[in-house]
Amino acid sequence: MEDFLSEFPELSRETLxxxxxxxxxxxxxxxxxxxxxxxxxxxxxxxxxxxxxxLLQNSPWPIVLICFLAVIYFGSRKISVTIGSLFAFxxxxxFGMWEDTMSTVSIIGVCTMLSxxxxxxxxxxxxxxxxxxxxCTPILDVMQTMPSFVYLIPVxxxxxxxxxxxxxAVVIYAIPPIIRLTNLGIREVDKxxxxxxxxxxxxxxxxxxxxxxxxxxxxxxxxxxxTIMMALAMVVIASMIGxxxxxxxxxxxxxxxxFAMGLFNGLAIVALAIIFDRVSQSFGHRIQQHxxxxxx
Amino acid sequence: xxxxxxxxxxxxxxxxxxxxxxxxxxxxxxNKDELLEKHNHVLGxxxxxxxxxxxxxxxxxxxxxxxxxxxxxxxxxxxxxxxxSVVVDSEDVxxxxxxxxxxxxRTKTAMVFQRFALLPHKTVLENTMFGLHIQNTDEKEANTxxxxxxxxxxxxxxxxxxxxxxSGGMQQRVGxxxxxxxxxxILLMDEAxxxxxxxxxxxxxxxxxxxQDELHKTVVFITHDLDEALKIGDRIAILxxxxxxxxxxxxxxxxxPKTQYVKDFVEDVNRARVIKAKHIMSELNGQDxxxxxxxxxxxxxxxxxxxxxxxxxxxxxxxxxxxxxIGYLSTKRLSEILKR
Numbered sequence: 001m002e003d004f005l006s007e008f009p010e011l012s013r014e015t016l017x018x019x020x021x022x023x024x025x026x027x028x029x030x031x032x033x034x035x036x037x038x039x040x041x042x043x044x045x046x047x048x049x050x051x052x053x054x055l056l057q058n059s060p061w062p063i064v065l066i067c068f069l070a071v072i073y074f075g076s077r078k079i080s081v082t083i084g085s086l087f088a089f090x091x092x093x094x095f096g097m098w099e100d101t102m103s104t105v106s107i108i109g110v111c112t113m114l115s116x117x118x119x120x121x122x123x124x125x126x127x128x129x130x131x132x133x134x135x136c137t138p139i140l141d142v143m144q145t146m147p148s149f150v151y152l153i154p155v156x157x158x159x160x161x162x163x164x165x166x167x168x169a170v171v172i173y174a175i176p177p178i179i180r181l182t183n184l185g186i187r188e189v190d191k192x193x194x195x196x197x198x199x200x201x202x203x204x205x206x207x208x209x210x211x212x213x214x215x216x217x218x219x220x221x222x223x224x225x226x227t228i229m230m231a232l233a234m235v236v237i238a239s240m241i242g243x244x245x246x247x248x249x250x251x252x253x254x255x256x257x258x259f260a261m262g263l264f265n266g267l268a269i270v271a272l273a274i275i276f277d278r279v280s281q282s283f284g285h286r287i288q289q290h291x292x293x294x295x296x
Numbered sequence: 297x298x299x300x301x302x303x304x305x306x307x308x309x310x311x312x313x314x315x316x317x318x319x320x321x322x323x324x325x326x327n328k329d330e331l332l333e334k335h336n337h338v339l340g341x342x343x344x345x346x347x348x349x350x351x352x353x354x355x356x357x358x359x360x361x362x363x364x365x366x367x368x369x370x371x372x373x374x375x376x377x378x379x380x381s382v383v384v385d386s387e388d389v390x391x392x393x394x395x396x397x398x399x400x401x402r403t404k405t406a407m408v409f410q411r412f413a414l415l416p417h418k419t420v421l422e423n424t425m426f427g428l429h430i431q432n433t434d435e436k437e438a439n440t441x442x443x444x445x446x447x448x449x450x451x452x453x454x455x456x457x458x459x460x461x462x463s464g465g466m467q468q469r470v471g472x473x474x475x476x477x478x479x480x481x482i483l484l485m486d487e488a489x490x491x492x493x494x495x496x497x498x499x500x501x502x503x504x505x506x507x508q509d510e511l512h513k514t515v516v517f518i519t520h521d522l523d524e525a526l527k528i529g530d531r532i533a534i535l536x537x538x539x540x541x542x543x544x545x546x547x548x549x550x551x552x553p554k555t556q557y558v559k560d561f562v563e564d565v566n567r568a569r570v571i572k573a574k575h576i577m578s579e580l581n582g583q584d585x586x587x588x589x590x591x592x593x594x595x596x597x598x599x600x601x602x603x604x605x606x607x608x609x610x611x612x613x614x615x616x617x618x619x620x621x622i623g624y625l626s627t628k629r630l631s632e633i634l635k636r
Contacts, residue, residue: 196413199372200427200478201402210429214417 031158042164049110049163053244056102064102065089072275076282081275088271097246097268104235104245104272111167111231115175116224123182123220124208133183140176148173148237156241166243174231181223185216221284228276232269246272301482301514302348302371307380309366309538312337315378328537340366341538344380351512355529357519363538364518365410368486371516372405373397384482402431406475410487412467414459420446420470421455427478438477445473449503465496472500476507483515490519501528522561526550526570534558547575551633567634568598576633577614577623588613593622597634604630 011019056064068089073082092101126133148169155165189212197211213220239247246265253262310318310331318337328339341363348354358364369375370382373389382389384404392400406427414423421439424446428438446455449469459467468488475483485504489497505528508515519525525532526546533543534557542554550570553559574593589609591600593616604612604627612625 190413192409192411192413193415195374196407196409197426197430198374199401199405199407199484200430200474201398201400202430203398206430210426211415215415217417 027154027157031154035158035160039159039164042159042167045110045114045167046164049106049167052110053103053106056106057099061093061098072279075279077286078278078282081278081282084278085275088275092268092271095264095268097249097265100244100246100249100265101268101272103243104232104247104269107163107167107170107235107238107243107245108228108231108272108276111170111174112224112228114167114171115178115227115231118171119175119178119223119227120182120220123179123223124186124213126179126183127186127212136179140179143172144176148234152237152241161242163243165241166238169241170231170234170238170243173234174227177226177230178220178223181226182216182220185219185223186212188219189215218284218288221280221287225277225280225284228280229273232273232276235269299350300347301350301384302346302516303381303383304344304346304348304367304370305381305383307341307344307367307370307382308378309340309363309370309375310337310378311340319378339538341370341377344540346533346540346543348514348516349531350514352530353508353515353517353528355517355519355525355532356535357522357525357529357532358535359520361537362535364520364535365486366538367535368484368516368518371482371484372401372407402427402478404480405482405484406478406480407484407486408468408471408475408488410490412459412464412471412491414467414470414474416459419456419458420451420462423459423470424473424477426474441479442473442477445477446470448476448507449473463496465492465500468492468500469503472503476511481514483513485515485517487518487520489524490521497524504528522565526565534561545575547571551575566598568601569596571597571633573597573600573612573614573625574623576629577625578629580613580621580624583611583613583624585613586610588624590615591625593617597630601630601634 010016065086069082069086072085073079076082089101092098122136126136151172152165152169155168159165159168193211193215194207197207202210235243235245235247236250237247239245239251246269249265250262250269252258253265308319308322309315310322312318312335315337318331318335321331321335322339322342326335328342331337331339344367346354346356356364356367366375370377371384371389373382373392377390384400387400389397389400415426418426421442424442425438428441433441443455446452449472451466451469451473454462454466459470462470468491471488489500492500501524504515517525517528529546531543531545532549534541534549536555536557542549542558547570549558550562550565550567553562572593573591573595577593587610589600589604589607589612591612591614593614600612609627611627612630613621614623614625616622
């Protein structure tokens with residue numbers, strides 16, 4: 001009796017080992033069986049990612065820089081942000097991190113596109129169907145709270161080390177905010193406006209594209225912004241499974257205690273984060289211009 | 297008389313988990329409070345029968361919670377009834393499938409909302425074109441039609457503004473223009489002017505009446521304001537707790553209220569402004585013409601009351617449009633009407 005109270009009654013070591021071994025073995029069998037097929041599914045994404053990375057790295061740096069600044073200016077319409085970005089990129093280049101930064105930008109770019117491409121439709125589905133919301137919410141909770149190392153294990157077992165597993169890890173971590181905020185944005189659309197759309201005979205597709213999505217856009221944009229930030233936060237972890245970029249020198253710096261190296265690359269990540277954030281935020285504000293001024 | 301456009305028959309609406317079983321209770325005579333207390337269902341509408349004539353303005357009046365907004369939403373089926381039928385142009389709205397219902401809403405009806413319900417991300421022009429965009433109307437035609445109505449409601453020059461930059465009254469003009477651009481025969485107005493300041497409200501009422509003079513739509517107008525109802529309604533239905541207390545022309549409701557509720561409602565109304573000579577005249581039986589005064593059948597009492605006081609006629613002879621004498625009105629009767 002005393003034993004029972006002081007020690008939590010647990011499964012015997014034998015049984016536990018059996019369960020874990022069985023689980024691992026069946027997953028290993030699964031990945032041997034389907035690993036190649038699943039990898040083939042991601043081939044197009046891989047090609048695109050590689051092409052994009054090469055494009056950024058192999059084009060002459062002044063052209064890439066000018067393109068970046070153009071995107072930043074037309075995204076934010078702010079001279080201050082553009083000039084700040086110019087200095088940040090120049091410093092990054094001077095301190096020898098241009099190549100790694102291009103790798104990081106390419107993977108963040110692809111991850112963001114994937115997250116938007118998957119996240120918005122899933123968010124719309126969740127907003128339209130209570131059942132989808134009930135199913136997706138706990139999955140999103142797991143995706144956001146499960147330590148990323150844990151889901152790196154099966155991904156690596158399945159797909160090995162490389163860009164695609166890294167990409168998957170980043171997307172899994174970064175996609176929940178855009179799904180959640182798309183769902184929230186659509187659910188928050190004024191009921192009277194929806195009723196008006198109904199009264200004028202709008203079908204579900206017209207309602208979605210002409211009323212719900214446009215009105216939810218500011219909230220969706222907050223989600224995109226969050227997604228980009230979280231993707232950046234994952235680059236160091238992703239570098240552990242072979243994703244090139246600013247994460248790798250950081251990792252090297254941690255294991256070898258190179259403080260300066262870690263600091264420089266860390267600051268480069270911070271600079272990227274600030275640029276992405278400012279641009280996406282002011283773009284988000286600009287598409288809400290109807291709230292403050294008339295159309296230019 | 298003119299044709300009946302919308303026919304509402306034995307309409308019931310009960311809100312709650314199991315409206316069908318609650319409906320039985322209501323038909324067996326359970327009242328609203330009891331239904332809520334014992335069965336946890338809310339009685340929205342009870343046995344509503346209403347025939348709305350073509351090209352007239354039918355007002356539905358009641359205080360909040362009387363079910364008037366619920367009633368108007370049955371006409372374009374934004375709300376499904378628990379029982380009963382709604383027939384528009386001899387077609388049962390409740391039997392339409394999704395596609396037919398959408399077409400019905402696109403072409404036959406247009407709605408104006410209490411809180412405007414404009415799309416904040418679209419300009420005045422785009423908002424006005426909304427109904428036509430939904431119907432996939434040719435862009436150029438939509439643009440011309442929308443601009444014409446924007447002009448008619450007095451918003452020229454504001455086409456490129458966003459709703460947030462307009463005052464409430466102007467926003468509701470956009471709402472009205474949006475509905476008129478759709479060019480449906482039926483205009484549903486759900487407390488359309490209730491959120492506006494009194495002066496602007498009066499403006500909008502005048503605009504509506506002026507437009508109705510030339511457009512002759514079938515208008516269903518919801519309001520909680522008796523003065524508004526009397527001003528614009530060809531007929532008025534009074535709703536209380538989901539039950540229709542009385543329905544008729546404004547003068548009838550003023551002169552012979554059927555229930556205490558209606559009586560309380562009409563007590564303080566300035567009758568001289570609502571009642572026309574034809575409403576209170578009696579049949580001619582050889583009245584003396586010598587000292588008589590002649591009035592038009594459609595004149596409100598306040599049009600001729602001053603002259604009656606100064607001229608002191610023996611009686612008033614009522615004439616119709618083609619100048620025939622159709623009735624008379626004694627000064628005694630007139631003073632009785634005004635005194636009450």
